[in-house]
Amino acid sequence: MIALGLILLLAGILLGIPILTTIGVILLVVGAVLMLLGAVGRPIGGRSHYY
Numbered sequence: 220m221i222a223l224g225l226i227l228l229l230a231g232i233l234l235g236i237p238i239l240t241t242i243g244v245i246l247l248v249v250g251a252v253l254m255l256l257g258a259v260g261r262p263i264g265g266r267s268h269y270y
Contacts, residue, residue, distance in 0.1 A: 220250035 228243030230236070256263050 220246055220253065224248075224250055 224243045224246030226243070227239050227246060231239030231241070231243055253263060
């Protein structure tokens with residue numbers, strides 16, 4: 220999710236499409252939150268790991 224967010228963010232900036240930039244930022248934030256919660260051992264949605 221973080222990789223997809225980064226790709227969309229860069230594509231939005233380079234192509235000048237603001238909706239891609241917005242979606243990229245949202246995916247980066249959500250991916251970072253899920254990564255942090257998974258790293259501290261907190262289960263998310265009943266699963267302790269996402270692969």
